[in-house]
Amino acid sequence: MELRIDRSGVERCRALAAKIVAPVEAFIARHSTVSVERAVLRLLGVDGVTGDQVPIPNALLDAVPAAVWNHGVALAFGRALAETGLDPAPLGEAIAAGRFSLEQFSETPPAAARGALRPYVEAALKRIGGQREVRERKLAELPQLPPPLLYVIVASGNIYEDRTAAVAAAQAGAQVIAVIRSTGQSLLDFVPFGPTTEGFGGTYATQENFRIMRAALDEVGERLGRYVMLTNYASGLCMPEIAAMAALERLDMLLNDSMYGILFRDINMKRTFVDQHFSRMLNARSGIVINTGEDNYLTTADAIEQAPAVLASQFINEEFAHRAGLPDDQIGLGDAYEINPDLEDSFLYQVAQAQLAREIFPGAPLKYMPPTKHMTGDVFKGHLIDAMFNLTSVMTRQQIHLCGMLTEAIHTPFLGDRALSLENARYIMNAARHFGDEIVPRPGGIIERRAASVLQSCETLLEHVAAMGLMHAIEAATFADVSRTPDGGRGFEGVFERAPDYFNPFEEALCLIATVS
Amino acid sequence: MSRFVKPYGDTLDDGKVQLSFTLPVEWSEAADEAARQLAVRMGFTDVQVADGRAIAPGFSFFVVYASTPQAVDLEGISASSARTHAMTMEEIDDFVIERIGRKIRVAGACIGTDAHTVGIDAILNMKGYKGDYGLERYHMFEAFNLGSQVSPEALVRYAKEHHMDALLASQVVTQKGSDIKNFTALGELLEAEGIRDRVVLICGGPRVTNRLASELGYDAGFGRGTLPSEVAAFVAVTLADRLRPAVLR
Numbered sequence: 001m002e003l004r005i006d007r008s009g010v011e012r013c014r015a016l017a018a019k020i021v022a023p024v025e026a027f028i029a030r031h032s033t034v035s036v037e038r039a040v041l042r043l044l045g046v047d048g049v050t051g052d053q054v055p056i057p058n059a060l061l062d063a064v065p066a067a068v069w070n071h072g073v074a075l076a077f078g079r080a081l082a083e084t085g086l087d088p089a090p091l092g093e094a095i096a097a098g099r100f101s102l103e104q105f106s107e108t109p110p111a112a113a114r115g116a117l118r119p120y121v122e123a124a125l126k127r128i129g130g131q132r133e134v135r136e137r138k139l140a141e142l143p144q145l146p147p148p149l150l151y152v153i154v155a156s157g158n159i160y161e162d163r164t165a166a167v168a169a170a171q172a173g174a175q176v177i178a179v180i181r182s183t184g185q186s187l188l189d190f191v192p193f194g195p196t197t198e199g200f201g202g203t204y205a206t207q208e209n210f211r212i213m214r215a216a217l218d219e220v221g222e223r224l225g226r227y228v229m230l231t232n233y234a235s236g237l238c239m240p241e242i243a244a245m246a247a248l249e250r251l252d253m254l255l256n257d258s259m260y261g262i263l264f265r266d267i268n269m270k271r272t273f274v275d276q277h278f279s280r281m282l283n284a285r286s287g288i289v290i291n292t293g294e295d296n297y298l299t300t301a302d303a304i305e306q307a308p309a310v311l312a313s314q315f316i317n318e319e320f321a322h323r324a325g326l327p328d329d330q331i332g333l334g335d336a337y338e339i340n341p342d343l344e345d346s347f348l349y350q351v352a353q354a355q356l357a358r359e360i361f362p363g364a365p366l367k368y369m370p371p372t373k374h375m376t377g378d379v380f381k382g383h384l385i386d387a388m389f390n391l392t393s394v395m396t397r398q399q400i401h402l403c404g405m406l407t408e409a410i411h412t413p414f415l416g417d418r419a420l421s422l423e424n425a426r427y428i429m430n431a432a433r434h435f436g437d438e439i440v441p442r443p444g445g446i447i448e449r450r451a452a453s454v455l456q457s458c459e460t461l462l463e464h465v466a467a468m469g470l471m472h473a474i475e476a477a478t479f480a481d482v483s484r485t486p487d488g489g490r491g492f493e494g495v496f497e498r499a500p501d502y503f504n505p506f507e508e509a510l511c512l513i514a515t516v517s
Numbered sequence: 518m519s520r521f522v523k524p525y526g527d528t529l530d531d532g533k534v535q536l537s538f539t540l541p542v543e544w545s546e547a548a549d550e551a552a553r554q555l556a557v558r559m560g561f562t563d564v565q566v567a568d569g570r571a572i573a574p575g576f577s578f579f580v581v582y583a584s585t586p587q588a589v590d591l592e593g594i595s596a597s598s599a600r601t602h603a604m605t606m607e608e609i610d611d612f613v614i615e616r617i618g619r620k621i622r623v624a625g626a627c628i629g630t631d632a633h634t635v636g637i638d639a640i641l642n643m644k645g646y647k648g649d650y651g652l653e654r655y656h657m658f659e660a661f662n663l664g665s666q667v668s669p670e671a672l673v674r675y676a677k678e679h680h681m682d683a684l685l686a687s688q689v690v691t692q693k694g695s696d697i698k699n700f701t702a703l704g705e706l707l708e709a710e711g712i713r714d715r716v717v718l719i720c721g722g723p724r725v726t727n728r729l730a731s732e733l734g735y736d737a738g739f740g741r742g743t744l745p746s747e748v749a750a751f752v753a754v755t756l757a758d759r760l761r762p763a764v765l766r
Binding site for chain 2 (some may be wrong): 157166183264265266299
């Protein structure tokens with residue numbers, strides 16, 4: 001299936017996205033955040049919590065004045081490593097316990113501080129690279145079923161229950177398991193520690209929970225002869241830290257959007273822009289596929305009206321991702337099946353939007369989200385709408401397919417709901433596997449005209465944003481009818497300017513790796 | 518006079534129902550029989566296990582058709598509803614001008630950690646829901662949508678500081694009773710601050726019923742499919758009723 005689309009219009013949109021992102025990237029290069037610095041500490045090997053359950057990376061940062069942050073916490077930490085001779089983990093604990101202060105080490109010259117960090121930086125990068133190789137080897141030995149990859153969510157609040165549900169879902173055909181986070185975790189300015197058994201609407205993302213789920217999925221993957229992917233959320237206030245933990249524990253995908261937190265969680269835009277950049281640098285190195293959150297434009301407003309905003313956001317997300325070193329095959333741009341099912345030809349409009357994204361971003365593993373807004377307690381109708389969504393996905397060659405649940409509007413999925421959902425998807429996708437290859441949209445027909453109009457409106461929208469500047473455009477409620485100010489929202493106090501000698505050893509190393517490859 | 522009803526399959530009083538459920542057992546003929554016996558223990562007769570199959574190792578799924586001997590007397594049933602004052606936006610605005618004489622101030626939020634604003638947005642935002650405009654569009658309402666993840670404390674503070682006439686609290690996530698906890702906390706805080714009687718207190722969400730709302734001490738509860746005009750009408754009428762004695766004085 002192929003639409004005739006205005007290729008020069010696509011090029012103009014890409015150029016506009018570059019123009020929009022460039023000044024934001026300049027801002028990013030001059031700033032860092034507390035979460036970026038905590039991610040650096042975590043990668044160096046600092047972990048654990050204090051007696052008051054404060055994560056040690058937070059405790060370390062909170063114990064020093066912001067003036068220390070400006071140089072990059074790594075520099076102070078490197079001096080402490082050099083002068084105490086301790087390893088990062090015990091050093092972190094000692095500082096958190098008040099036995100040392102990060103400020104007391106001032107003897108060591110910067111070059112020696114960097115030298116003291118080097119083995120730990122190399123070890124972290126080696127572990128991340130090693131996890132990437134393990135994934136590649138496993139994928140070769142345990143090949144996945146053809147896309148769309150069936151993706152389901154587990155969300156019990158208890159990691160051990162989640163594990164049971166995830167294994168059952170994998171055995172029922174799921175190829176990607178996402179552990180949805182406890183509602184509200186995106187607003188925590190720290191990452192909880194250890195295995196967790198209580199959460200609301202989801203389970204806390206912790207490094208130990210990542211490990212538990214990774215081990216379970218590796219085991220079931222071996223048994224099934226196909227690799228089962230693990231997903232979590234690098235969104236909210238701790239994007240870089242989650243990306244670091246995910247890299248260390250071999251997650252395969254992360255929800256990671258350049259604007260989602262700003263618009264839908266009222267997280268400060270400067271914080272988000274800086275955080276998404278470093279988290280994406282890490283994702284690029286760890287081989288993690290990001291999933292962007294364009295579905296949110298559709299769940300909060302009319303899906304027909306918001307189609308150009310979805311496309312514009314895809315262009316902007318792509319540009320930000322490229323700037324952080326992510327290649328196309330790690331950029332899972334998002335979309336969702338959210339047009340009102342009562343609308344005549346709603347299916348045609350869905351196909352138009354999905355196919356438009358497919359052709360504009362040919363190398364991207366597109367992420368397709370299921371109907372949620374128009375799902376009701378009528379599970380029978382819901383199952384039918386999900387079937388239409390499944391058909392659209394397979395015919396437009398979407399890559400990552402979040403399976404819709406017939407009980408979407410009722411409860412977090414039961415084990416049986418997930419099994420029915422997977423059966424639905426498997427049936428439709430098998431029955432219509434090559435349907436898309438067999439049909440040609442009528443030239444000048446409804447699908448083609450709709451796609452053309454969305455692309456055109458997207459260009460107009462991007463022109464408007466480029467003229468205003470992205471931060472001001474967000475302030476003017478250009479996206480999702482939500483207005484956010486550059487210095488408003490959560491987490492702004494954690495954004496700071498870099499001093500001329502600012503040092504982030506991982507950023508430096510990752511830039512070097514990116515340049516070499 | 519009593520009027521008993523039973524579920525209807527294809528004959529009056531045949532009592533037919535469909536059930537589906539999962540059992541944490543490996544599928545086998547014995548699992549089918551277990552499903553059948555379970556339905557019998559539930560009180561059903563003519564139990565037919567229409568489908569039984571493995572959905573995961575250690576789990577089986579069943580579709581069961583059966584008859585229930587139970588019936589209910591419609592005469593003995595009353596379900597309260599807050600959707601009683603059918604008026605259009607224009608009629609509501611006119612009603613407010615005539616009976617209240619000033620704009621009604623309404624604040625709404627998704628309280629607690631809940632981030633699902635689809636319900637509160639449908640009621641408050643200009644655009645509304647199903648072609649029924651949201652409260653922001655009304656001339657005689659001043660609507661303040663505080664968005665998601667607003668703590669009950671913050672909502673109460675806002676209500677006090679900005680002199681709200683009505684508060685709308687929305688909850689979509691219901692896992693482990695988090696919705697009830699948040700609704701309860703909001704009600705108790707308003708009482709503690711001594712302003713419970715000053716506001717029309719409304720809860721909403723896909724699992725909310727008006728019965729639940731009255732149990733929680735709210736003035737009304739609105740569930741799935743609620744239109745903004747239904748909420749607006751309830752607020753206007755309730756507020757007008759409360760203000761009446763003052764007018765007489």
